[in-house]
Amino acid sequence: MTALDLPVRxxxxxxxxxxxxxxEQRRRRRREYRLFALLVAPNLLVIAAFAYWPILYNAFLSxxxxxxxxxxxxxxxxANYANILTDPAFHKTLWITLVFTGLIVAGSLVIGLxxxxxxxxPLKGRGVVRTISFAPxxxxxxxxxxIWLFIFxxxxxxxxxxxxxxxxxPPDWMNNSDWALPGLVIVYLWKNxxxxxxxxxAGLQGLPKDLDEAAAIDGAGTWTRFRRxxxxxxxxxxxxxxxxxxxxxxxxxxxxxxxxxxxxxxxxTTLSWSIYNEGFQAFNAGRxxxxxxxxxxxxxxxxxxxxxxxxxxxxxx
Amino acid sequence: MSRWGTRPLQYVVxxxxxxxxxxxxxxxxxxxxxxxxxxxxWPPAWWPHDLTWENFxxxxxxxxxxxxxxxxxxxxxxxxxxxxxxxxxxxxxFAYLRFPFKKVLFTLVLGAMMVPGHVTLLxxxxxxxxxxxxxxxxxxxxxxxxxxxxxxxxxxHFLTLPSEVTDAAAVDGAxxxxxxxxxxxxxxxxxxxxxxVITAVEEWNNFVWPLIVTNTADMRTLPVGLLILKDxxxxxxxxxxxxxxxxxxxxxxxxxLVAQRYIVGGITQGALKG
Numbered sequence: 225m226t227a228l229d230l231p232v233r234x235x236x237x238x239x240x241x242x243x244x245x246x247x248e249q250r251r252r253r254r255r256e257y258r259l260f261a262l263l264v265a266p267n268l269l270v271i272a273a274f275a276y277w278p279i280l281y282n283a284f285l286s287x288x289x290x291x292x293x294x295x296x297x298x299x300x301x302x303a304n305y306a307n308i309l310t311d312p313a314f315h316k317t318l319w320i321t322l323v324f325t326g327l328i329v330a331g332s333l334v335i336g337l338x339x340x341x342x343x344x345x346p347l348k349g350r351g352v353v354r355t356i357s358f359a360p361x362x363x364x365x366x367x368x369x370x371i372w373l374f375i376f377x378x379x380x381x382x383x384x385x386x387x388x389x390x391x392x393x394p395p396d397w398m399n400n401s402d403w404a405l406p407g408l409v410i411v412y413l414w415k416n417x418x419x420x421x422x423x424x425x426a427g428l429q430g431l432p433k434d435l436d437e438a439a440a441i442d443g444a445g446t447w448t449r450f451r452r453x454x455x456x457x458x459x460x461x462x463x464x465x466x467x468x469x470x471x472x473x474x475x476x477x478x479x480x481x482x483x484x485x486x487x488x489x490x491x492x493t494t495l496s497w498s499i500y501n502e503g504f505q506a507f508n509a510g511r512x513x514x515x516x517x518x519x520x521x522x523x524x525x526x527x528x529x530x531x532x533x534x535x536x537x538x539x540x541x
Numbered sequence: 542m543s544r545w546g547t548r549p550l551q552y553v554v555x556x557x558x559x560x561x562x563x564x565x566x567x568x569x570x571x572x573x574x575x576x577x578x579x580x581x582x583w584p585p586a587w588w589p590h591d592l593t594w595e596n597f598x599x600x601x602x603x604x605x606x607x608x609x610x611x612x613x614x615x616x617x618x619x620x621x622x623x624x625x626x627x628x629x630x631x632x633x634x635f636a637y638l639r640f641p642f643k644k645v646l647f648t649l650v651l652g653a654m655m656v657p658g659h660v661t662l663l664x665x666x667x668x669x670x671x672x673x674x675x676x677x678x679x680x681x682x683x684x685x686x687x688x689x690x691x692x693x694x695x696x697x698h699f700l701t702l703p704s705e706v707t708d709a710a711a712v713d714g715a716x717x718x719x720x721x722x723x724x725x726x727x728x729x730x731x732x733x734x735x736x737x738v739i740t741a742v743e744e745w746n747n748f749v750w751p752l753i754v755t756n757t758a759d760m761r762t763l764p765v766g767l768l769i770l771k772d773x774x775x776x777x778x779x780x781x782x783x784x785x786x787x788x789x790x791x792x793x794x795x796x797x798l799v800a801q802r803y804i805v806g807g808i809t810q811g812a813l814k815g
Contacts, residue, residue, distance in 0.1 A: 274683075
């Protein structure tokens, strides 16, 4: 976290203190402390209550067997963890989450970089197209999912209209357990590659030009220069996008909720869906809390790895 | 930059990319404006020949969209104002004031960024329920007004401001709040707009939290209302559903068109300098 290492600027008051008396100085300082506390308290209180406390609360609930109706939870020790970690259904959920995340991460990095390279060419209208490709990123996931439900509709969908003239027949995407997950991946990519492309483009434009030019003079071709110069220099950005996409995809919910509801069967039941399902449809607070802690630990490890790697090689500019 | 494919080919790809991202939005808008009969004609009419607003009134009849719209607007306005105020005040305190254990406290604020929102759903639901806030604006808004990322962005920006200006304000006898309001904030306008727009987009699009803390039709927000409309219509009335979807998207699409450079600027700044 580089932000923490930034210097905290001293207040001009500090420099004027020499002149003023000791008591005056102490009073002034106390007033400053009070103002600080006043300004920071609301934010810190909300953060404590709705970001930190939930982790402890989850940890507690995960040791109980509570159906959210009984007056008080019964302590069951690590039984929830033992049950979940040995449950084949959970293994499948984890596998689906990993496949889903892997496809989205790979897809958004590759397509995003390709788009950024395209937008970096001196083409007329590239700025407009870049903006168009970025727009879905800020749109409601629930609304985007609804549009795509219609596009995938086997009866009247846009996709059928587009491929039928070529003699192909589209699958019933969201009701087919082989096609539902790939369908969700397409929607997430459509929604998010514009973001990846934007970050890559900013990275490409920040690259030092002299290296590339020197290599070109030495006769290196476009592909060689891309592979040997640009790609390595973009590595920190790739890593940043990799981590943020993993964290985001693990928590993906709205598109799944609207398009498949975890189905058909359990074909799109990811970890994030099963937390919701256990907690708010089956009312198993204990199991939902345990799944939450498992997700927290996985993402904590991902974040810790990021912090380690970033510390070692931060050279954005 | 030499050749990366030939130029005409690059233009073909560029147009193709634009089409891929525009087609679903075009299809949304044109379907929402088509006569119900035209939607179910095959092959489909690429251009609606008889525009109608009928689908919107059907959507309005199927679900209380006016109420959803009002709820979403209230939550977005109040939530954004509270969150940005939190961010500005906290960032100012951390940038300009002394306090014991300031570094530890700042780490605690930023650490909130590492708590995945989805993990907090169940405990936060229970907290809100125990406060009696289910189906209330307080329950919808308060848990989201803590601000870590926005605070981080604002503080980073405050630290880039020249100290001469704040020093001069202090010499002139301005207190901290006056300095913040009259000197620091006016100099931070672009960053402030960025934080406001990014926060408003998040609040408007929020889905899972409103889904779990509300269960009466009059407290639903637009994205959640859309899910309910979809389930009730059973995917039979695509015109109605697309009209509802357009209502959810349109405000953010408009904000995006107006404030596009602030959103883009804020996001790249957060990503590349964070």
